[in-house]
Every structure is written in C-alpha cells, then in structure tokens.
Amino acid sequence: MKKKLRSYILNTCAVAALYGLAMLLIGSGAVNNYYLGIMLSAGISIVMAVSLNLTTGLLGQLALGHAGFMGVGAYAAALLSIHIGVDAQYIFPLSLFFGGLVAAIFGLIIGIPALRLGGDYLAIITLGFGEILRVLIINLDFTGGARGLRGIPRVTDFTYVYIVVALVVAVMFALGRSRHGRAILSIREDPVAAEASGIPTTYYKIFAFTLASFFAGVAGGLYAHYIGVLNPKNFGFAKSIEYLVMVVLGGMGSITGAVGAATVLTVLPEALRQFSDYRMLVYSLLLIMMMLFRPTGLLGTREFSLTALADRLLRRKPQAPDFAALAGELPPAALTHRLGEPPAPGAPALxxxxxxxxxxxxxxxxxxxxxxxxxxxxxxxxxxxxxxxxxxxxxxxxxxxxxxxxxxxxxxxxxxxxxxxxxxxxxxxxxxxxxxxxxxxxxxxxxxxxxxxxxxxxxxxxxxxxxxxxxxxxxxxxxxxxxxxxxxxxxxxxxxxxxxxxxxxxxxxxxxxxxxxxxxxxxxxxxxxxxxxxxxxxxxxxxxxxxxxxxxxxxxxxxxxxxxxxxxxxxxxxxxxxxxxxxxxxxxxxxxxxxxxxx
Amino acid sequence: MIVLRQLINGLHVGSIYALIALGYTMVYGIVKLINFAHGDIIMVGSYVAMVLMAQAGLPFWAAMAASMALCGILGVTMERVAYKPLRSLPRINSLITAIGVSLLLQNTSQLIFSPNPQPFPTAFKVPPVSIGGLDIGFITLFTIVVSVGLMLALQAFVRATKMGKAMRAVSEDMGAAQLMGINVNTTVSVTFAIGSVLAAIGAVLYSSAYPSIAPTMGSLPGLKAFIAAVLGGIGVLPGAMLGGFIMGVAESLTKGFISSQLADAVVYGILIVVLLVKPSGILGRRTNEKV
Missing domain, CATH: 3.40.50.300 (P-loop containing nucleotide triphosphate hydrolases)
Structure with missing residues (x-):
C-alpha cells in the first residue's frame, strides 16, 4: 500500500508537471498553432490506440472497425453541440460523454452477437460495420451526407485533450490491475481455462469491447470539435488500420507502448512532410521491418514505469512482496477456506x-x-x-x-x-x-x-x-x-x-x-x-x-x-x-x- | 427483362469477385492469414497488363499471360519474405505485415505511375452477342465463362492431384502434414502462386469492365472479394464462388432497383445477417476446439 501510494504520487506529479510545461510553452508562443495541432492530433490518437489496445491487446480480439466507433462518437457529439442551443463551450464535457455513450451503445449492439462467436468474426463484423456506417452517413440527411457535417464549434483545446488522455490512461491502468482487468487478460490467455476458473467470458468480452467503444466515441467528440468539419471518409477501414498499427507497434497489451506508438506515428508523418512523396513508402517499409525483426512491438507486453525508473535512479532495490507478513496481518478467519459442513442425514448427494x-x-x-x-x-x-x-x-x-x-x-x-x-x-x-x-x-x-x-x-x-x-x-x-x-x-x-x-x-x-x-x-x-x-x-x-x-x-x-x-x-x-x-x-x-x- | 439484365451484370462482376475470393480463401485455409495485400495484386496485375498492351503494343493474350506470371512471382516472393518468417508468431503479426505490404505496393505504384487514374485499353472490339433478344457484351460472356472454367479447374486440382491433396492436408494440420513428408513451404508457395495468378486474371477482367486504373484500385474489389469468401465460408473453395456470385448479384440488383449508393451497405448487411445466422458462412464447417 505504501509502495503503491508512492507510485501514485510520483505519477500524478509527472502528469501535472508535463501539463504545466506544455501550457507554459503554448502560452509563451514557443508552440505555434501548427505544432499545437499536431499535439492535439497526437492526444486523440493516444486515446484511440489505448482504447483499441483494450480490445486487441488485453482482451485478445482483433477489431478492424475502431475508427467507426470514433465516427459514431464524433457525429453524436457534434450534433448535440450544434442542436442543443447552448453555447458549446459550456456543455462540451456533456457532448463528449454523449459521443462516448452513443458509441458504447453501438459497441454493445455489435459486440453481443460478434463476441459470442470468438475467432475472427469480430474482425469481420467490425469491418462490415465500419463500411455500413460510412454508407449510412452519406445517405442520411441530418449528418450532412457526403458534403460532411459543418459548423461544429471548435472548442477542443489542449487542456481538454490532456485531461481526457490522462483519464483514459489512468482508467486503463487502474482497471487492468483489478479483478476485472485480470478477467479480461485471462480471456486473451485461454478462454476455456478462464471459463473453467469461473470467469463469465462473454460478459467480460462485451464489457471490454463496449468500454473501448466508449473511449473511441469520446476521442471522436474531441476530434469533431477540433477539426470543425466531419467527413464520413475519415472513419473508414484505412483509419481503423492506422490505429491497429499503433497498437501493434507499441506492443500488444502494453498501455504505455500504445501511448508511445500513437505519439510517434502521429508526429513522424508530419516530420516527413517535406519528403511527402516517399513518406508512405518509408512508413510501409518500417512497418514490415518492424514486424520481421521485432514482432512483439516496441515494449512487448511490458509497461514503462516511472516508479521503476525512479527506483533505478535512486538505486533502490525493488522489494519482493512479503506474503508471509501479509498473511500475518489478516485475521485468521479470513484465510481458511470454507470447510464443507457435514451433510445432513438424507441430504442429496454432492x-x-x-x-x-x-x-x-x-x-x-x-x-x-x-x-x-x-x-x-x-x-x-x-x-x-x-x-x-x-x-x-x-x-x-x-x-x-x-x-x-x-x-x-x-x-x-x-x-x-x-x-x-x-x-x-x-x-x-x-x-x-x-x-x-x-x-x-x-x-x-x-x-x-x-x-x-x-x-x-x-x-x-x-x-x-x-x-x-x-x-x-x-x-x-x-x-x-x-x-x-x-x-x-x-x-x-x-x-x-x-x-x-x-x-x-x-x-x-x-x-x-x-x-x-x-x-x-x-x-x-x-x-x-x-x-x-x-x-x-x-x-x-x-x-x-x-x-x-x-x-x-x-x-x-x-x-x-x-x-x-x-x-x-x-x-x-x-x-x-x-x-x-x-x-x-x-x-x-x-x-x-x-x-x-x-x- | 431488366431483372435479367441486372442478373447478368451481377454474374459478371460476381465471377470476378469469386476469382479474387478464391485467393483469399485458399491462403486463409492454409495459413489462417487474411492477406490484405491480395487486393493490391489486382492493381499490379492491371498495371502490368495496361503497360504491355498500351505501351509495348502486345496483344491481349500475351499481356494477360505476362501479368499472370508476374503476379504469381510477386505472390510467392511476398509470402517468402514477409509472411513465412512470422508463421510461428501470433496471427496478428502477419496481418500487420500484410497491411505493410499492401501500403508498400500502393505507394510504389504511386511513385511509378502517379496517383492519377489511367485508362485501361479495350481488349475486345467485338459486337455484343444477342441471346434471346438480350444483348450481352462479349467481355461479360468471356468473364463468366473464363471464371467458371477456372473455378472448376481449381476444384479439380485440389480434389484430384497430389499437390491438391498436400494443400488439403496442410490446411487441416500443418505440423502433421510436415511429419507425413509433405513439403509445407512448397505447398504454401504454390497456394500463394495460384491465388495470385487467379487475382491477375481477375484484375485484367475487372479492368476491362471498369477501364480506369489507379494505385489504390485494388482495395475495393479486394475487400469485397474477402467478404465474398467469408460469406460463402472462408477456407472452402465452392464457398468463395458462391459468395462471389451472391455479392455480385446483390450489388447489381440494389444498384438497378434501389440506389447505387446503398449497394455496398446491402452487401455488408447480407454478410452480417449470414454471420449471425450461420457464423461459419454459407458452406463453412464449424470447428470445435478440443478441450
């Protein structure tokens, strides 16, 4: 507990310090609008990659339509902001939540039939979903059709993106190290054994998938209010693949890996802009090389830990948890398993x-x-x-x-x-x-x-x-x-x-x-x-x-x-x-x- | 009459989807890989044929043969370099590599041919054939006949030859097939070669039907062919054919009678309904994991 507390304080300080630094740079004009734009895009990509990592990295289910959920969230949040009749900046958090909620409902509707089946069906059904969505948006009136949805108030700023990123990452870590996170991981490792260990696997698959859809919807809301115009083409198959690549390159199952890869893959194409003819070529070659020579991605399933880094810098030895002491702290009654009551005479057989x-x-x-x-x-x-x-x-x-x-x-x-x-x-x-x-x-x-x-x-x-x-x-x-x-x-x-x-x-x-x-x-x-x-x-x-x-x-x-x-x-x-x-x-x-x- | 016309159109495009779907389904059946670069082989096949016909002045047949040969070599190279080293790793790795290969092919061709669409030369200057008062374009007839012929030939190859038997064995259990003395690497290479050659034929037929080719042209027919394979039951050859025809006909009828915009949505809708009712696809088998 004490060790955990130290780690929480350290991480909170780091998150606050990073925010302070960024705001200082933005305020002083050292970061111009172009760089700010890249930072916001990177933040949105991080939310997308981290949430897809939940489905694909932690739950172990391949999803090929994550951008579709982002699209649902983007349209839902934007439509709410446009039609509610209140100045968007006051209700922006509500819009974001609404975007997430609608995306989560879509996730639930798609997840229930697709996840019962397992295998590659989720991949195929999410792929189909993404494409149907695109066609529907083009053919509906209230979404602005193929011309796109215009006039979305541009209220996304660095603070909102930063808060959402920090929250989503924190939730992923906190959830991952709870009984619910373990249940999700156990499904990735072996669904049959998970079920035999008492994990309701279908429930947890749908839970994880719906939560990932929710976060994708929130990211969509951020995106809509940053870019101001929505076009159905931006949420297609290619976009979903882009996020999948981020997850795999970062290391499937690694949250910090997804954060790192999302940042690098958003910044890198911008940095290569002057070689724009060749940049996609370089990108595709990197992707192939990476898979051939480092198939587990940058971090594998490991996590970058600030606490571990601090320990190493201060030359503190990591302590192994002392289970014996732990057992001693607990009341003895808590430790004994239920010893079966002797059966009453005439009771049915076990x-x-x-x-x-x-x-x-x-x-x-x-x-x-x-x-x-x-x-x-x-x-x-x-x-x-x-x-x-x-x-x-x-x-x-x-x-x-x-x-x-x-x-x-x-x-x-x-x-x-x-x-x-x-x-x-x-x-x-x-x-x-x-x-x-x-x-x-x-x-x-x-x-x-x-x-x-x-x-x-x-x-x-x-x-x-x-x-x-x-x-x-x-x-x-x-x-x-x-x-x-x-x-x-x-x-x-x-x-x-x-x-x-x-x-x-x-x-x-x-x-x-x-x-x-x-x-x-x-x-x-x-x-x-x-x-x-x-x-x-x-x-x-x-x-x-x-x-x-x-x-x-x-x-x-x-x-x-x-x-x-x-x-x-x-x-x-x-x-x-x-x-x-x-x-x-x-x-x-x-x-x-x-x-x-x-x- | 209009229904009949749309049906024939559907069969035309459906048989192309079926040809391409065979490549997806064969590769999936053997190495359980969704080869996302398969669609881009269509693009390569089309460009090779276009260059040879329009610039080198070769006849249609020669161009098509050259395109088939090149695509076959490309398919095998792709497998050897990009997929084979990853065979023992989780499948998502090869999937990402496949996406990488797909992007590589698209961008290389963009550098060589520019991103702008180019016209595909007309292969046959033959008047339409009239059957029962219905004019059918020669290319339509040609496509349907060639595709159905190839599908039957492939089916016979897989059922009756030694290599076909090896392919079936490897798709059943790669390790066991290896222990029985089957050269797994050769078998997988042959599978990729056949799939790519069929894709090249599909490419030339597709470009003859929609004579404008561009570096990203492969994605759409690729995606639809993949869906056709899933619809019919992925890993099952007749399933890919059936799926291709269903897709083509559904698409064509929607375009003709409802709205051309909604054609794609209807196709994906059919896929989702089929997967919900029969998850393994129309002709697919459900396999249970042994506990």
Missing amino acids: LRATNLGIQFGGLKAVSGFDLALEQGEIVGLIGPNGAGKTTVFNLLTNVYLPTAGGIEMEGRNIVGLPTHAITQVGIARTFQNIRLFKNLSVLDNVKIAFHNQMQYTPLEGTLRLPRYWWEEKLADARAYQLLHVFDMEGLADKQARNLPYGQQRKLEIARALAANPKLLLLDEPAAGMNPTETQELLATIRRIRDTFGVAVLLIEHDMSLVMGLCERLVVLDYGQIIATGTPEEIKRDPKVIGAYLGQ
Whole structure:
C-alpha cells in the first residue's frame, strides 16, 4: 500500500508537471498553432490506440472497425453541440460523454452477437460495420451526407485533450490491475481455462469491447470539435488500420507502448512532410521491418514505469512482496477456506449424474453414465485410452452439452448452466493438456480464480475504493496460502510459462482450488511426473481433501496413484461403466482385466 | 427483362469477385492469414497488363499471360519474405505485415505511375452477342465463362492431384502434414502462386469492365472479394464462388432497383445477417476446439 501510494504520487506529479510545461510553452508562443495541432492530433490518437489496445491487446480480439466507433462518437457529439442551443463551450464535457455513450451503445449492439462467436468474426463484423456506417452517413440527411457535417464549434483545446488522455490512461491502468482487468487478460490467455476458473467470458468480452467503444466515441467528440468539419471518409477501414498499427507497434497489451506508438506515428508523418512523396513508402517499409525483426512491438507486453525508473535512479532495490507478513496481518478467519459442513442425514448427494450420455454424430462417446459422489470422497475414473473419461469431465462442466441424462449438484439440476456458473456452484477442474494463463504471473493465475469470491465493482476497482484494497489484500494472502500448499510461494511472481512441467500441473490444481470448489475434477494430474513426484502428489491430494473438505474425482493412468489414493473406482470402456468398486475389487474384476489386456 | 439484365451484370462482376475470393480463401485455409495485400495484386496485375498492351503494343493474350506470371512471382516472393518468417508468431503479426505490404505496393505504384487514374485499353472490339433478344457484351460472356472454367479447374486440382491433396492436408494440420513428408513451404508457395495468378486474371477482367486504373484500385474489389469468401465460408473453395456470385448479384440488383449508393451497405448487411445466422458462412464447417 505504501509502495503503491508512492507510485501514485510520483505519477500524478509527472502528469501535472508535463501539463504545466506544455501550457507554459503554448502560452509563451514557443508552440505555434501548427505544432499545437499536431499535439492535439497526437492526444486523440493516444486515446484511440489505448482504447483499441483494450480490445486487441488485453482482451485478445482483433477489431478492424475502431475508427467507426470514433465516427459514431464524433457525429453524436457534434450534433448535440450544434442542436442543443447552448453555447458549446459550456456543455462540451456533456457532448463528449454523449459521443462516448452513443458509441458504447453501438459497441454493445455489435459486440453481443460478434463476441459470442470468438475467432475472427469480430474482425469481420467490425469491418462490415465500419463500411455500413460510412454508407449510412452519406445517405442520411441530418449528418450532412457526403458534403460532411459543418459548423461544429471548435472548442477542443489542449487542456481538454490532456485531461481526457490522462483519464483514459489512468482508467486503463487502474482497471487492468483489478479483478476485472485480470478477467479480461485471462480471456486473451485461454478462454476455456478462464471459463473453467469461473470467469463469465462473454460478459467480460462485451464489457471490454463496449468500454473501448466508449473511449473511441469520446476521442471522436474531441476530434469533431477540433477539426470543425466531419467527413464520413475519415472513419473508414484505412483509419481503423492506422490505429491497429499503433497498437501493434507499441506492443500488444502494453498501455504505455500504445501511448508511445500513437505519439510517434502521429508526429513522424508530419516530420516527413517535406519528403511527402516517399513518406508512405518509408512508413510501409518500417512497418514490415518492424514486424520481421521485432514482432512483439516496441515494449512487448511490458509497461514503462516511472516508479521503476525512479527506483533505478535512486538505486533502490525493488522489494519482493512479503506474503508471509501479509498473511500475518489478516485475521485468521479470513484465510481458511470454507470447510464443507457435514451433510445432513438424507441430504442429496454432492454430485449425482444419472444416465448421462453424449452422442457425436453417430458415435456414442458416453452413454448410461451413473455416478453419485459424497462430500470428501476421492474417486478414480479409469479406463483405456479413448474410453470417454475426459468427455465425462467435459459433460460435468458443460464444455459439452449432454444429449441424454441429468446432472445434479446437491440436488440442483446443473445441466445447461454455462461453465463459469458450474464453477461457481462448486465444480472446478484441471485439464489433461495443461491450460494455464501462460503470460501471467503464478500469483495472477491463482487470483483469477478468486474472481467470484470478490465483490468490488469495476467502478470501485478503478477508483481504488476501500473494498478494492481489502479484497485484493485478502486475495493476495489466500493465493499465497494456496501456493504454500504446493511449496510454490517462492515462485509467485514468475511467469507461468517458465515453470517446469510438474510445477505447472500443481499450479493448475492450485488455481482450481482457488475457485473454492466442493468437487475437484483432476484430469491426469500425474501425467509426466516421475515416481517420487507422483508419491508427493498423492500426499498433496490427500492433504487437500483433508484441509479443504473437497471431494475429488480424478482421471489417471498411473495405477500406483489410483490404487494408493482412491477410495472407490469407476471403470469406463467404450463410453460405458463396466465396473465400480474398491481398488481391491477392481483389480480382480475379470471385465476390467479384459478391457485393459484384451480378451 | 431488366431483372435479367441486372442478373447478368451481377454474374459478371460476381465471377470476378469469386476469382479474387478464391485467393483469399485458399491462403486463409492454409495459413489462417487474411492477406490484405491480395487486393493490391489486382492493381499490379492491371498495371502490368495496361503497360504491355498500351505501351509495348502486345496483344491481349500475351499481356494477360505476362501479368499472370508476374503476379504469381510477386505472390510467392511476398509470402517468402514477409509472411513465412512470422508463421510461428501470433496471427496478428502477419496481418500487420500484410497491411505493410499492401501500403508498400500502393505507394510504389504511386511513385511509378502517379496517383492519377489511367485508362485501361479495350481488349475486345467485338459486337455484343444477342441471346434471346438480350444483348450481352462479349467481355461479360468471356468473364463468366473464363471464371467458371477456372473455378472448376481449381476444384479439380485440389480434389484430384497430389499437390491438391498436400494443400488439403496442410490446411487441416500443418505440423502433421510436415511429419507425413509433405513439403509445407512448397505447398504454401504454390497456394500463394495460384491465388495470385487467379487475382491477375481477375484484375485484367475487372479492368476491362471498369477501364480506369489507379494505385489504390485494388482495395475495393479486394475487400469485397474477402467478404465474398467469408460469406460463402472462408477456407472452402465452392464457398468463395458462391459468395462471389451472391455479392455480385446483390450489388447489381440494389444498384438497378434501389440506389447505387446503398449497394455496398446491402452487401455488408447480407454478410452480417449470414454471420449471425450461420457464423461459419454459407458452406463453412464449424470447428470445435478440443478441450
């Protein structure tokens, strides 16, 4: 907190100082109107690049119509200023907000269908949107048609642009380092794992896209009141590409990178004006060279940090966060996970699957699957390769919608619930081929799964209200505690992708536990581990069950683990249960022996 | 009668879109890249043909062959220099490079030929053909016949030849295809070459229909052809043809009966409706990620 405070003060001072300096230069006449114009254009580009970075860099969705939202905002804000009948300079902030709002509504309307689909559809639909918009503006009367919208009061000045830039950048940083920002990043890293960690991915995709549209609309409002005349051609595909290039050159996902690239790419063409014949040629060559030789952009996903720079100048060593101390500060009650209440006699089973089945085309991958699990049980799901074990997991978490049968969690039907809701109800899982949020830290991987146990809203997070501090602190401490269970607390700030294989498997289990499940589904947790590691894992899983009171259903081929750990086994072959019982019974079952060895 | 006339016009421009769309869809199917520079190959093809016909006095056929050869070489070079090194990186990188290549081609041609539009020489001085009382321009007939022929030939090539099989394998799974001994680099190069050659043919036909060429002329047909590919189901060859014809006919009917201004809006509108109803396009397959 103290460290954060220092960083806030430092950044606020820098922003204020930069403003003071710029105003001094403008006031003294050192910056003439031509340079001022470039500065305003650069500011507007920064807002556009930073907001597009939210969609493309942080959320990981390619959008090719960002300038379209700018256009919507520009026209909306300009029309309000022209028609409201009050001197525009008094209501300018209102006009800007209105521009943003209308753009956000468009974003919502386009985002809802396009983002449900994923893949390249957002790119294609936004591209189509930009072009339709252009045609519509030309053909409508109140927009001034092809001649353009004229007579917009030119009230945009340096102060307005500067304030908007500072606000947008600050909001991006503040939001990015909150549970909502982590949710957005997790979708970029792995949408399937995000959903399984309890993140409502569709909601957050639409949220991020709508917010980006809002900022683009505000930038449009600034632009309209700076240039005075709007022409539909200025918001076409080429313009959208220009902003996309800024985001990619700055480094996708880097906010400061987007700021830098937007500034350079606005100033550079002006500086090259005397070579105007060749400047686009140089620009295109630079673009290609940049991608070939520095494909991550200028900053990659890193951020330029004033605090880190100051630390280096003052030779202060950056301190690693002291998680142990953090845990000590918190009341002990906050740290313990909900240990399951002992079930009341006659209560429904924790999980009950009845006659569960799924058919892919003509193939019955799983059929007639019955299973009842009680709290705190450890049950193994075994069977030869291709028996349908992982498919059962996918059915239980609704990655696949079953074509037959039902699933109840504590008596409640969960068939058809979205995966993130199933996680919330209490089923968390790991994946056969590890799915971590690879470019995020180990700590963030775990914290993402706390998402649903935190309550602060995006606004509280952005404004850094007390609930944000309290919940984040709690999450840090609990994440530390969970990592400690796996002896991984020392790795908290490492990138997940750099962990060795065994640690990655453990981190996935820690993440699943962080979602506070009642039932943990482990898909081949010992795959790729040596016998010593497997024995350690066995002890860990047992400890998890005893500490957290979760039931465990695990798929595993390592028989030493299965036989040593599971209290009950279910054997699957060709999608059907061929045997259930204790490990000893299963070992002697002729059908099981037949399935494994062939008859 | 007017409807029929507009339909034929639609087929004319639609078959050009289809030819260009094939290039988009083949490249997308194999390397999952939206090749934004594909439209500019149309521009290069048109300029090459124009220079050879108007200034070197070559006959139409020779100019077209030279244009095809040059565009094929350009396509392969583009892939080798600008896209291949980025194959293992996120797709957005190659997309940005493609935009860079597109700008490079446009600006180079602006330096050589000036930004002003230039006339494209008339290829055929043949009177219109009359079919059932309807006069159809020779170039219209020629375009439709050539395009449909090429599409069928391409379909046969991909279905029946060894290289075609390699292309299908690479588009299914590049890594696995490589392990089966398929030379992935050659296959991708051949794909770019075929796409670019088809674009060159499309370019000459397009410029014959709209005989004014400029350095940025490729963007619009390029964009529309791309949309045609998406509409039909990107990565699916018959889809690109179907998409191209739908686009052409819709555009032509809107121009003829509603408003020429709104033609583009109608086309994009159709695209959005199709994507909402069937996200993978008319003939596309939905692929599920394995979890």
